[in-house]
Structure formats: C-alpha cells, structure tokens
Amino acid sequence: MKSKYDVLVIGGGPAGALAAKTAVEKGLSALIVEKRPAIGAPVRCAEGIGKEALQEFIDPDPRWISAEMTGAGIVAPDGFFMRLSSAMAGNKVGYILDRKVFDRELVWKASEAGADVAVKSRASAPIMEDGVVKGAKVEYCGKVSNVKAQVVIAADGVESKFSKWCGIDTTVPAREIMSSVQYVMTDIDIDSGATIFYLGNEVAPEGYLWVFPKGKRSANVGIGISGRKSGEGHRAKDYLDRFVQKTFPNGKTIEYIPGGVSVCRPLECTVGNGLLIAGDAARVVDPLTGGGIYNAMYTGKLAAEVAADCIGKGDLSKAALMKYDQEWRASKMGKSIERNYHIKEYLIKQPDEKLNEIIHSVSNLNLAEFSTLNLIKEIIRINPKLVLELGALAASLR
Amino acid sequence: MLKIHRDICGYCGCCVSVCPEGALELIDAYLSVGETCTSCGICAKVCPLGALEVVNEK
Numbered sequence: 001m002k003s004k005y006d007v008l009v010i011g012g013g014p015a016g017a018l019a020a021k022t023a024v025e026k027g028l029s030a031l032i033v034e035k036r037p038a039i040g041a042p043v044r045c046a047e048g049i050g051k052e053a054l055q056e057f058i059d060p061d062p063r064w065i066s067a068e069m070t071g072a073g074i075v076a077p078d079g080f081f082m083r084l085s086s087a088m089a090g091n092k093v094g095y096i097l098d099r100k101v102f103d104r105e106l107v108w109k110a111s112e113a114g115a116d117v118a119v120k121s122r123a124s125a126p127i128m129e130d131g132v133v134k135g136a137k138v139e140y141c142g143k144v145s146n147v148k149a150q151v152v153i154a155a156d157g158v159e160s161k162f163s164k165w166c167g168i169d170t171t172v173p174a175r176e177i178m179s180s181v182q183y184v185m186t187d188i189d190i191d192s193g194a195t196i197f198y199l200g201n202e203v204a205p206e207g208y209l210w211v212f213p214k215g216k217r218s219a220n221v222g223i224g225i226s227g228r229k230s231g232e233g234h235r236a237k238d239y240l241d242r243f244v245q246k247t248f249p250n251g252k253t254i255e256y257i258p259g260g261v262s263v264c265r266p267l268e269c270t271v272g273n274g275l276l277i278a279g280d281a282a283r284v285v286d287p288l289t290g291g292g293i294y295n296a297m298y299t300g301k302l303a304a305e306v307a308a309d310c311i312g313k314g315d316l317s318k319a320a321l322m323k324y325d326q327e328w329r330a331s332k333m334g335k336s337i338e339r340n341y342h343i344k345e346y347l348i349k350q351p352d353e354k355l356n357e358i359i360h361s362v363s364n365l366n367l368a369e370f371s372t373l374n375l376i377k378e379i380i381r382i383n384p385k386l387v388l389e390l391g392a393l394a395a396s397l398r
Numbered sequence: 399m400l401k402i403h404r405d406i407c408g409y410c411g412c413c414v415s416v417c418p419e420g421a422l423e424l425i426d427a428y429l430s431v432g433e434t435c436t437s438c439g440i441c442a443k444v445c446p447l448g449a450l451e452v453v454n455e456k
Contacts, residue, residue: 035426044410122425159411159424172415179412179446227416227444236446258446260412 001118001138001147005031007307008135008149009115010123010162012039014293015155015279015300017106018057022304023153024114028311030304031147032107032115033138035122035156040103044158044259045293046182046212046220047097048195050371053294054095057301058109064101066214069094070193072370076359077200077352084365084375093370094195096212096220097293106297126152126166126275132316133166133274151307151316153276155300158260160281166272172283174227176264178207178290181236182222184214184255188248192216198243199355205229206348209243221248224261224290226348263287265341270328271321276303284328288340288347289372298333336373342393343376358383373397399455400431400441407449413441 007023009016012034023030036042047066054060070092071085086093111117123136127146135148154162164170190196190213198209206226213219223240230236237258244251262283270277270284278284279296286295306324310316328334347355361382367374377397380386387394411424421435442450 037426042409120426157411159414161414161420161423164420170415171418171420174416174440174444177412177416177444179444181446227440230444230446232448235448237448256408258408258410258412260410260415260444260446262415 001031001116001121001145002029003146004148005029005116006150006311007031007153007304008033008147008151009153009155010136011155011157011279011281012036012107012117012119013103013155013157013279013296014106015281015296016153017103017110018297018300019153019155019278019304020115021106021110021113022301023308024110026304026308028308030110030115031149032110032117033121033123033136033147034117034119037120039107039117039119040100043099043255043257045099046210046222046290047099047214048094048212048291049097049293050094051092056294057297058106060095061105064098064105065095066098067096067192068092069096069195069213072194073191073196074359075196075198076356077202078356080356080360080363082359082363082365084367084370086370087366087368096195096214098214123156123162126162128166131273133272136162150311151274151276151321153278153300153303153307154281155278155296156281158262158280160277163267163272163275163277163281166275168267168269168272168277170267170281170283172260172262172264176262176287177227178224178261178263179227179230179236180222180224180259180261181240182220182257182259183240183244183253184218184257185221185244185248185251185253186218188217188219188221188251190217190219199359200352202352203243204239209240221251222257261285261290261292263290263344266337270299270325271318273318274316276307276321276324278303284333284337286337286340286372288344295333295337298331299328302328339393339396340372342390346390346393358386399453400435400437401451401453402429402431403449403451406447408447410446413445413450416440416444
C-alpha cells in the first residue's frame with residue numbers, strides 16, 4: 001500500500017472490484033481497501049443473478065457458479081404454486097453464484113490488471129481539504145495511515161459509513177430496510193433448477209421468502225421482511241425458523257447469514273467533491289427483487305470511467321462528477337430501479353387475498369425473455385384491471 | 399442506552415444502515431456504538447436476530 005493513488009476504492013465487493021479494475025485499465029493507479037480480513041466473506045447475499053446481466057461483465061465459470069437456473073416459481077399466500085419458465089424449455093435464465101469465490105475472482109482480476117489491495121484495512125475517516133475529499137485515513141492492525149487520492153469511490157456496502165462522514169445522508173428508512181436472514185441448507189428436497197419465492201403476510205410481511213438452489217439437495221433458504229414489520233418475537237429469524245421447521249424439518253444448516261437489504265430509492269445524489277458512491281452504498285439495489293450484484297458492478301465500473309474522464313480533465317468537483325449520477329439514472333438500470341420501486345410500493349400494500357387473485361390468474365407462464373419486467377407485463381395482460389390500479393406507472397410497462 | 403447482545407449479533411450491518419445519527423459502525427465483526435446514540439431504538443426494531451436492546455439508564 002502506497003500513500004498516494006489516483007483512485008481510492010473503499011470496499012472489496014463487486015462494486016469496488018469493478019471500480020478498481022476499470023480505473024487501472026484506464027491507466028490510473030488504484031487501491032482497494034477492504035475492512036474484512038477476507039474478500040468475499042462473510043457472505044451477505046442470496047447470490048442470484050440473471051444470465052445476461054452476469055455476462056455483461058464476466059463469462060460464467062463453474063468455479064464460482066453454484067447452480068444454473070432454468071425457471072422460477074412463486075408460491076401465493078394460500079399455497080397456490082405458479083410456475084415460470086423460459087419460452088425455450090431448458091434454457092438457462094440465471095445463476096446462483098458462490099459469492100466467496102466470485103468476489104475473490106473479481107478482486108483478483110482487478111489486482112491482475114494492476115490494482116493494489118489491502119485487506120483488514122478500514123477507511124476510518126475521510127481526508128478533507130476545503131470541503132473536497134482527498135483520500136482517507138486507513139486503519140490496519142491499530143496503525144493509521146493517510147492514503148491520499150484524486151478521487152474516492154465509496155463502495156462500502158449496506159453498512160456504508162464513508163459518504164455519511166463526507167456529509168451525505170445515507171440513512172435507510174426503517175420501512176425500507178429488508179431485515180433478512182438466510183441459511184445455507186443441505187439434505188433438502190428441492191427443484192435444483194428453479195428459484196422459488198414465497199409471498200404473503202404470514203410468511204414474509206412486506207417482503208418474501210426464497211429458496212435458491214446451490215446444488216442438487218442444497219439451497220440458500222432465506223427471508224427478508226420490512227424493518228417496520230420486525231420486532232421482538234416476530235423478527236426475520238422467527239419467520240425463517242418457522243418455515244424451515246415446517247418445510248425442511250430434516251435439513252441441515254451449514255451457514256447462518258443475517259443481513260440488511262435496502263429497498264428504498266437510491267441516494268438523492270451519488271457524488272460529492274472528490275467522491276463517487278457505488279453499489280449498495282448508493283442504495284441502488286433493485287427495490288422489487290432485492291438484487292444488487294449487477295447494479296453494483298454496473299455503478300462501480302461507471303464510477304471509475306467517469307473518475308478517469310474527470311482526472312483527465314483535471315476537474316474532480318461535484319459538478320464534474322455529476323456525469324456519473326446522471327448517466328446511471330438515465331440507464332436501463334436506473335429506469336428499472338425507479339419502475340420497480342413503484343411496483344414494490346404497490347405490491348406491499350396489497351392484502352393476501354389480492355396477491356392470491358393475481359397469482360391464481362396465471363398458473364403457468366412461459367416468458368419469452370426472463371425478467372421481472374416481463375413477468376409484471378404478463379400479469380397485467382391477464383389482469384387488465386391492474387392497469388388502473390398501477391396508474392401512471394402502467395404506461396411505462398407497455 | 400443501547401445494549402448489544404454480542405452472543406446474538408451476527409455483525410451484518412442492517413442496524414448501521416438505519417441509524418439516523420450515524421452512531422453505529424461495523425468494524426469487521428464488532429459493532430460499535432458512538433456517543434451520538436439517542437437510544438431511539440430503530441436499530442433494535444429492525445435487527446433480524448434481536449441482538450440490540452434499549453435499556454433504561456440507572
């Protein structure tokens with residue numbers, strides 16, 4: 001670790017790794033600081049990603065793919081099962097990753113391209129000069145060093161602190177944090193080629209419960225409930241334990257994973273003077289699905305591209321870096337976050353009876369293109385009344 | 399004051415994201431509480447495991 005870099009990246013997850021890799025490929029020097037002693041652990045993720053989304057950044061590799069998905073299913077509050085399949089039977093639609101290996105691979109690729117990496121190294125404060133971020137104080141084994149940088153990319157995840165220290169409000173409203181727990185379970189009877197989502201107020205209030213296969217008889221079994229529905233005796237863990245006892249009484253839990261997933265709108269502004277914010281720290285998780293891996297890689301890469309451009313022009317002001325904020329908001333990802341936020345807000349307000357009605361109307365769906373957008377479009381096609389209920393939003397779905 | 403049951407805490411950072419005072423910080427596997435904590439209890443409510451508790455000061 002040197003004392004000066006062009007780009008200092010805080011956090012060694014997918015956003016940080018893509019940011020550092022992109023920066024060095026643009027000819028800049030970059031350092032990733034990761035507060036944990038290992039890249040990729042502990043996992044805080046259900047590990048699902050769409051096939052095309054993944055391939056935009058990296059070719060799938062069996063070393064970090066736990067399972068390939070060919071379909072999905074939704075279990076209505078009343079237990080009714082709706083199967084979703086790809087129009088092309090047997091077609092791969094997505095993957096369940098092994099994040100411990102995947103994250104390591106991404107950071108390895110960044111370091112191979114020339115980035116420096118420091119683990120067990122925590123950014124404990126920004127270095128500010130005249131209101132401009134100029135680096136960070138980095139703690140390693142009780143020793144604090146100053147690391148100066150032309151620009152800092154904060155990719156420090158859901159528990160992000162860095163941007164808050166720089167004066168940006170990153171607080172997630174309690175109702176918009178998915179309070180989550182997941183068990184990696186083995187020796188359970190599952191459909192190893194499909195992700196299953198369970199909905200309903202009794203199962204997962206204002207959230208959902210998932211079974212994401214990790215192999216033939218193994219899966220990530222997890223739940224996210226709204227923070228406002230959480231409390232003593234009815235926490236995410238209570239709901240999950242009840243489900244597991246009923247559904248997989250003989251399964252074995254080999255990993256215990258708590259977590260928080262933000263389903264709010266992204267930060268009002270994701271840049272500051274000398275600062276760019278990417279991934280979960282920018283609150284760019286998909287508010288409907290809770291998926292964040294693609295969005296992290298996308299924003300991490302874009303942040304570094306804009307940083308490189310601005311370093312080239314010698315202007316790292318907030319105004320110059322705004323190009324990053326504007327570009328991701330106008331992107332397919334940005335639009336999809338905004339749209340899915342509205343759909344999420346609509347769905348969490350529906351009583352179980354309404355969800356049953358919607359899901360019963362479509363018992364079997366063959367999607368030409370496997371995406372949440374296409375799923376919603378199909379549901380609306382079959383339930384034209386929903387167009388009225390979804391109001392202005394419906395126009396953007398046609 | 400805020401009491402952390404460290405035997406229950408899974409150091410996931412869910413609480414850190416909702417703290418309006420920025421009083422919580424996750425230092426690897428150790429959750430730290432700063433002086434700005436107002437014992438509002440939002441973190442205790444959202445914790446997926448029930449590791450946080452607001453207790454009355456004596």
